[in-house]
Amino acid sequence: MSSASEEKWDFEINAKSSLLDLKLKELWHYRDLLLLLVRRDFISFYKQTILGPIWFFVQPIVTIVFYTVVFGGLAGIPVDGLPKALFYLAGTIVWNYFSDCLIKTSTVFKDNAAMLGKVYFPRLIMPVSIVLSNLVRFAVQLALFVVLYIVFLAKGEHIAPNYIALLLPVLILMIASLGLGLGMIISAVTTKYRDIAFLVTFGVPLLMYATTVIYPLSVVQTQHAKYAWIIEANPITAVIETFRYGFLGKGSFSWELLGYSALTTVIILIIGTVVFNKVEKAFVDTV
Amino acid sequence: MGTVIKVENLSKAYQLGDFGTGTISRDLERFWARLRGKEDPFLKIGEINDRSTKGTSDVVWSLSDINFEVEQGDAVGIIGRNGAGKSTLLKILSRVTSPTTGSVKMKGRIASLLEVGTGFHPELTGRENIYLNGAILGMRKAEIKRKFDEIVDFSGVERYIDTPVKRYSSGMYVRLAFAVAAHLESEILIIDEVLAVGDAEFQKKCLGKMGEVSKGEGRTVLFVSHNMAAVKTLCNKGIVLANGQLIYQNKQLEAVSFYQTNNNTKSSFEHRGNLDSAPGNENIRVLKFMIRSLEGESISISTGLSFEMTFFNKKAGINLDATFELKNSDEIPVFHNGVLISTNNDSNTGLYHVKCVIPPYLLNAGNYSFKLIFGENQRYLLFSADDFIGFEVENESKGSNSALAPGVIHPKLDFTVNYQA
Numbered sequence: 001m002s003s004a005s006e007e008k009w010d011f012e013i014n015a016k017s018s019l020l021d022l023k024l025k026e027l028w029h030y031r032d033l034l035l036l037l038v039r040r041d042f043i044s045f046y047k048q049t050i051l052g053p054i055w056f057f058v059q060p061i062v063t064i065v066f067y068t069v070v071f072g073g074l075a076g077i078p079v080d081g082l083p084k085a086l087f088y089l090a091g092t093i094v095w096n097y098f099s100d101c102l103i104k105t106s107t108v109f110k111d112n113a114a115m116l117g118k119v120y121f122p123r124l125i126m127p128v129s130i131v132l133s134n135l136v137r138f139a140v141q142l143a144l145f146v147v148l149y150i151v152f153l154a155k156g157e158h159i160a161p162n163y164i165a166l167l168l169p170v171l172i173l174m175i176a177s178l179g180l181g182l183g184m185i186i187s188a189v190t191t192k193y194r195d196i197a198f199l200v201t202f203g204v205p206l207l208m209y210a211t212t213v214i215y216p217l218s219v220v221q222t223q224h225a226k227y228a229w230i231i232e233a234n235p236i237t238a239v240i241e242t243f244r245y246g247f248l249g250k251g252s253f254s255w256e257l258l259g260y261s262a263l264t265t266v267i268i269l270i271i272g273t274v275v276f277n278k279v280e281k282a283f284v285d286t287v
Numbered sequence: 288m289g290t291v292i293k294v295e296n297l298s299k300a301y302q303l304g305d306f307g308t309g310t311i312s313r314d315l316e317r318f319w320a321r322l323r324g325k326e327d328p329f330l331k332i333g334e335i336n337d338r339s340t341k342g343t344s345d346v347v348w349s350l351s352d353i354n355f356e357v358e359q360g361d362a363v364g365i366i367g368r369n370g371a372g373k374s375t376l377l378k379i380l381s382r383v384t385s386p387t388t389g390s391v392k393m394k395g396r397i398a399s400l401l402e403v404g405t406g407f408h409p410e411l412t413g414r415e416n417i418y419l420n421g422a423i424l425g426m427r428k429a430e431i432k433r434k435f436d437e438i439v440d441f442s443g444v445e446r447y448i449d450t451p452v453k454r455y456s457s458g459m460y461v462r463l464a465f466a467v468a469a470h471l472e473s474e475i476l477i478i479d480e481v482l483a484v485g486d487a488e489f490q491k492k493c494l495g496k497m498g499e500v501s502k503g504e505g506r507t508v509l510f511v512s513h514n515m516a517a518v519k520t521l522c523n524k525g526i527v528l529a530n531g532q533l534i535y536q537n538k539q540l541e542a543v544s545f546y547q548t549n550n551n552t553k554s555s556f557e558h559r560g561n562l563d564s565a566p567g568n569e570n571i572r573v574l575k576f577m578i579r580s581l582e583g584e585s586i587s588i589s590t591g592l593s594f595e596m597t598f599f600n601k602k603a604g605i606n607l608d609a610t611f612e613l614k615n616s617d618e619i620p621v622f623h624n625g626v627l628i629s630t631n632n633d634s635n636t637g638l639y640h641v642k643c644v645i646p647p648y649l650l651n652a653g654n655y656s657f658k659l660i661f662g663e664n665q666r667y668l669l670f671s672a673d674d675f676i677g678f679e680v681e682n683e684s685k686g687s688n689s690a691l692a693p694g695v696i697h698p699k700l701d702f703t704v705n706y707q708a
Contacts, residue, residue: 012390013391030425043411048410116383119402121425285302
């Protein structure tokens with residue numbers, strides 16, 4: 001029976017598997033599913049609405065109008081001398097992308113328990129599809145930013161793009177990875193213990209205030225130097241500041257801060273993937 | 288013809304009860320044990336999964352030590368009562384969950400249908416859902432495109448294909464969902480009772496398609512069902528599970544008949560050994576229960592049956608009664624009849640024998656189970672046992688007209704017919 005024991009099996013189901021086995025080949029086989037899921041999210045978002053995809057613009061526009069009135073007008077928080085609308089929009093779209101990825105990914109097991117409990121496909125597809133469908137929304141909002149940008153440029157505002165703007169793809173990748181990584185860590189923990197899920201629902205909106213969305217980092221550094229490290233320790237801060245610096249010409253950009261942020265992102269993403277991979281096998285039993 | 292599925296020492300444990308604040312300390316303990324390379328302290332191998340009795344630990348073995356192999360082209364029916372572990376087995380085989388111990392090795396592409404319409408989105412149209420559902424089941428887009436017309440044709444909902452599926456009737460929804468699944472291309476197909484959907488006509492179509500799949504295309508099929516007729520016609524092998532253990536495997540006909548005769552409990556029970564370990568309590572101990580056909584070996588509608596019980600009574604000087612409640616497999620009570628064992632407060636300590644006959648042409652064919660109730664003064668409960676023992680009444684085979692007649696009872700009635708011109 002020695003020949004029989006050397007038989008080639010296509011795959012084996014075991015109680016345990018290696019932590020770093022991401023089954024990327026399988027993931028590749030399911031790439032059509034990934035695209036279809038993204039399409040589903042996109043289409044189902046505006047089904048049975050009159051305005052359709054225009055709704056993707058409404059949310060950021062209304063948000064920046066409010067920010068301009070409340071934070072820029074009433075509270076009088078300085079914006080580095082930039083046009084308020086552009087300043088807030090730059091922060092908002094980056095922040096939204098991060099928080100959408102994080103919140104959606106952190107409940108991925110719970111939201112899709114019915115589907116994941118009945119059929120197998122690489123579980124990593126789900127969070128990746130969330131990141132991609134939010135990327136579509138981000139792109140739409142980025143287009144809005146570009147339109148507004150051109151309008152202000154034509155009006156002769158002092159906005160000076162520079163070569164740092166070329167880092168945009170890196171920034172997007174960083175934001176996506178951060179949202180995905182943190183989301184996966186949370187999703188893994190919440191399959192059994194739902195406590196963290198409560199933290200996410202109220203913690204993420206609050207975290208926005210610890211990020212430079214409605215104020216520039218320079219204000220914190222000059223006026224509240226003692227607390228600046230907290231804001232700087234937040235890896236999203238560097239991304240937003242770099243984005244603003246690249247496109248608008250003002251902002252606290254430094255390679256050190258961006259480098260720190262990138263390193264944190266990579267670490268979080270690795271931890272997230274490993275933890276997710278460990279939990280996905282048997283989450284059906286505990287979710 | 289090689290082995291395509293090899294299941295070795297497969298076990299799966301589930302934790303009972305609620306997950307809450309208590310579980311985190313246990314998780315830590317488990318983690319600590321694993322760190323030191325020890326066995327999981329909460330998994331004690333060897334306990335059998337029996338729903339009706341309360342186990343000592345709150346970990347239950349839904350599957351324990353399952354071993355079997357499946358050859359290419361086999362259609363294997365997996366049968367067993369509810370809770371026997373069939374669905375757990377399918378879940379592990381389709382990789383939805385992972386086993387606690389043991390392994391499964393497989394060759395070839397697997398498609399599993401634990402449910403139809405998984406991932407259907409109500410807002411999307413039939414067309415969009417065909418693509419999405421197909422992809423979830425593991426099909427490539429080009430493959431779905433190639434089979435699209437066939438799928439639509441099979442489902443018979445062509446007119447509604449560009450309407451959101453939330454507007455579909457439930458029948459249409461299921462048809463569309465099954466149609467996608469039926470066109471999966473895979474070497475191994477795992478199916479969990481999805482045939483219990485749609486109207487009779489569609490069910491027939493599905494069964495036909497399944498037969499085609501397993502016989503015509505040489506695919507390997509694993510099929511869980513309670514529909515014994517379907518297992519008999521579609522499968523060529525059978526596996527019987529009970530309480531998480533594989534208790535029988537053979538050709539499908541043998542497996543089905545093994546299951547049917549051993550379903551529920553045995554039709555005879557005799558306690559050997561210590562009196563106090565027999566079923567019962569401090570009042571009553573049941574020692575023996577025999578069910579026999581009045582004519583020949585097997586019980587059928589025309590033979591009738593007798594049942595005989597021996598019990599030890601420990602309560603002297605009371606009005607003792609014993610009641611037998613018979614239920615059919617739909618849990619419908621057929622009768623609830625009893626006997627007064629003593630009427631003048633003169634019961635004795637010791638053995639009593641009760642015998643009774645159920646005449647021919649009373650019970651319809653099917654599976655039955657007895658509930659035993661012992662009482663005092665026909666009022667106070669001394670002891671009762673649900674599903675104490677079961678038996679099957681076989682159908683009379685009368686040539687072509689062998690289908691089971693509906694009804695709880697199957698009496699022989701005298702009809703008078705008068706013709707009036």
